[in-house]
Amino acid sequence: MDLSLIKTKIETGKVKQFDELGRLFDLMCENAMKYNGKGDDYYAYAKELKTHSRAAVRAVKNTAAQIVRSPSQTRLASKRKRTETSEGEEVRARG
Numbered sequence: 001m002d003l004s005l006i007k008t009k010i011e012t013g014k015v016k017q018f019d020e021l022g023r024l025f026d027l028m029c030e031n032a033m034k035y036n037g038k039g040d041d042y043y044a045y046a047k048e049l050k051t052h053s054r055a056a057v058r059a060v061k062n063t064a065a066q067i068v069r070s071p072s073q074t075r076l077a078s079k080r081k082r083t084e085t086s087e088g089e090e091v092r093a094r095g
Contacts, residue, residue, distance in 0.1 A: 018061035025053035
């Protein structure tokens, strides 16, 4: 597993969930750590990348969850949307 293979899997639609992407990054890093000893620079890089990639995948997953809303949540959000009246006062829109 390497970054180019992960990229190909994303581009071809084989990766459909963020958890799956995280598992691919973990696999890539674990392989690098397995085949390079603890004293090797590649081992250290893989270990650090694994930590950062987990955090990055979590952050993207959380951001995507905030962007993608169910229809009922979208309706609730639009009801709470603030609008301006002709006098410039802010009022809550009624839905």
